[in-house]
Amino acid sequence: MHGTFVQDSEVDMITIRKSDDRGHADHGWLKARHTFSFANYYDPDHVQFRSLRVMNEDRIAPANGFGTHPHRDMEIVTYMLDGALAHKDSMGHGAVLHRDEVQVMTAGTGVTHSEFNDSESEPVHLLQIWIEPEARGLAPQYDQRAFAPDEKTNTLKTIASPDGADGSLTIHQDVRIHAAILKDGRAVTARLAAGRHAWVQVARGVAIVNGQPLSAGDGAAISDEEALIVSAPDQAEILLFDLA
Numbered sequence: 463m464h465g466t467f468v469q470d471s472e473v474d475m476i477t478i479r480k481s482d483d484r485g486h487a488d489h490g491w492l493k494a495r496h497t498f499s500f501a502n503y504y505d506p507d508h509v510q511f512r513s514l515r516v517m518n519e520d521r522i523a524p525a526n527g528f529g530t531h532p533h534r535d536m537e538i539v540t541y542m543l544d545g546a547l548a549h550k551d552s553m554g555h556g557a558v559l560h561r562d563e564v565q566v567m568t569a570g571t572g573v574t575h576s577e578f579n580d581s582e583s584e585p586v587h588l589l590q591i592w593i594e595p596e597a598r599g600l601a602p603q604y605d606q607r608a609f610a611p612d613e614k615t616n617t618l619k620t621i622a623s624p625d626g627a628d629g630s631l632t633i634h635q636d637v638r639i640h641a642a643i644l645k646d647g648r649a650v651t652a653r654l655a656a657g658r659h660a661w662v663q664v665a666r667g668v669a670i671v672n673g674q675p676l677s678a679g680d681g682a683a684i685s686d687e688e689a690l691i692v693s694a695p696d697q698a699e700i701l702l703f704d705l706a
Contacts, residue, residue, distance in 0.1 A: 475684060475685045475686040475687055476671065476672055476674055476682050476683070476684050476687070477682065477683040477684075478674065478676065478680060478681075478682050479497055479508070479680065479681040479682065479683070480679075480680055481495065481677060481678065481679025481680050482679075484496055484497050484519075484679070485497075485499070485500065485503030485505065485508075486503075487501065487502070487503065490523070491522065491523040491526035491527075492520060492521070492522055492523070492526070493520075493521045494518055494519065494520045494521070495518065495519040495679060496516075496517075496518055497516075497517035497518070497519075497663075497681050498510050498511070498514075498515060498516055498517060500516055500518060510594075511659070511661055511683050511705070512659050512661075512705040512706065513593050513594040513635050513636075513637060513705060513706065514591070514592075514593060514637070514661055514703055514705060515536070515592045515593060515594050516590065516591060516592035517589065517591055517661075517663060517681060518589065518590045518591075519587075519588075519589055519679060520586070520587070520588050520589075520590060521585055521586065521587050522545070522547070522577075522578075522579045522585060522586040522588075523579065523585060524579050524581050524582050524583050524584060524585060525578075525579060525581070525582050526578065526579055527547075527548070527576065527577050527578030527579050528576060528577045528578070529576055530550075530574050530575065530576045531574060531575070531576070532572060532573070532574045533567075533569035533572070533573055533574075533575070534569045534570065534571065534572040534573070535569060535570065535571075535595060535598045535599070535600075536569045536592045536593070536594065536595065537566065537567075537568055537569075537592065537593040537594070537595050537633045537634055537635055538565075538566070538567045538568075538569060538590065538591070538592055539564065539565070539566050539590070539591040539592075539593065539622055539631075539633065539639065540559065540564065540565040540566075540567075540577075540588055540589070540590050540591075541564055541588060541589040541590075541591065541621075541641070541665070541701065542559050542560060542561050542562065542563045542564070542565075542586075542587075542588050543561060543587040543588055543589065543665055543666070543699075544561050544584075544585070544586065544587040545560075545561070545579060545580075545581060545584050545585055545586030545587055545588075546558050546559070546560050546579070546580040546581050546584070546586065547559045547577055547578070547579065547580060547586050547588065548576075548577070548578045548579075548580040549565065549575060549576070549577055550575060550576050551567070551573055551574065551575035551576075551604060552573050552574040552575065552602075553573060553602055553603075553604055555604045557606060558580050559606065560608075562608055562609055562610060562611060563606060563607065563608045563609075564606065564607055564608075564609060564621050564622065564631060564641075565604075565605070565606040566603075566604070566605050566606070566622055566631040566632065566633055567602075567603070567604050568595070568600055568601070568602055568603040568604075568633075568634055569602060570595075570599065570600035570601050570602040570603070571599055571600070571601065571602060572602070573602045589663070589665060589701070591639075591701075593633060593635050593637055594635065595633075595634045595635055596624075596634050596635050596636065597634070600634055603632075605631050605632065606631070607621075607629070607631055609621055609641060611643055614641045614642055614643045614699075615642075615643045615645060616642070616643070616644060616645060616646070616648040616650065617642060617650060618640040618641075618642050618650050618652060618702060619640060619641050619642065620638055620639070620640050621639050621640065621641050622637070622638070622639040623637075623638045623639070624636055624637070624638075635706075636705075636706040637703060637704065637705050637706070638703070638704040639701060639702070639703055639704075640652070640701070640702045640703075640704070641699070641700070641701055641702075642692065642699070642700050642702065643697070643698075643699045644667075644669065644692065644693060644694035644697065644698045644699075644700070645694070645697050647693065647694070647695070648693065648694075649691055649692060649693035650691075650692050650693075651689055651690065651691050651692075652689065652690040652692070652702055652704065653688065653689050654684075654687055654688060654689065654690065654704065657706075658704060658705065658706065659683070659684060659685045659704075659705045659706070660683075660684040660685075660687070660690060660702060660703060660704055660705065661681060661682065661683055661684070661702070661703040661705065662676065662681065662682045662684065662690070662692065662700055662701070662702050662703075663680075663681045663700065663701045663702075663703075664676045664677060664678050664679065664680050664681070664698060664699075664700050665678065665699040665700060665701065666678050666697075666698060666699040667694055667696060667697050667698030667699060668694060668695060668696065668698055669692055669693070669694050669698040669700050670692065670693045670694065670695070671684075671690060671691075671692050672684075672687065672690055672691055678698075690702070
């Protein structure tokens with residue numbers, strides 16, 4: 463199932479999903495934006511893009527978080543933007559994630575975990591991403607890694623892939639996730655093989671994607687393009703997904 467994605471704004475084959483058009487949840491301790499249908503937010507026009515099922519931007523208040531809850535048959539990627547997130551799971555892992563760290567959890571046959579803001583005073587800001595796996599019933603797995611800003615500056619650093627290329631974390635789907643911090647007017651170029659698709663998510667700043675400006679929180683679905691040229695007039699941080 464690849465779901466549907468209705469065009470909000472289109473130039474060539476770039477479809478923009480504006481930040482303010484996303485689903486919104488405010489639980490007091492949690493303020494979340496949902497690019498795709500999630501929990502109580504359902505929009506049949508924005509279910510997923512290819513195997514990218516969830517793109518949530520979460521802000522978690524100090525000393526709050528998600529109690530123990532289950533997942534199964536999903537690749538869950540957490541990209542930390544600010545703060546400290548304490549993670550515990552039924553596989554026996556316990557860790558505190560900080561800015562520039564990435565966590566991948568293969569839920570597979572089933573896991574439970576909790577996620578709490580580890581600070582009494584500072585909020586947590588993160589992107590949580592769910593990707594449909596290549597198969598159901600995989601063995602649960604967990605991994606994490608810090609990707610220093612220098613590794614991502616003015617280059618597309620692979621942070622997750624099906625083969626662990628370039629020191630990336632492993633995910634069980636034909637998807638490659640790249641991160642970039644763009645500075646000094648520099649641009650990065652991503653080439654898409656025939657039949658491939660891309661999603662660009664702007665985490666901070668303003669990025670220009672094939673001439674189209676995207677602000678923080680904006681995303682863009684890209685199909686039938688041979689190349690993506692991404693730049694920033696000032697500074698921006700982006701994720702780029704290369705999808706089957």
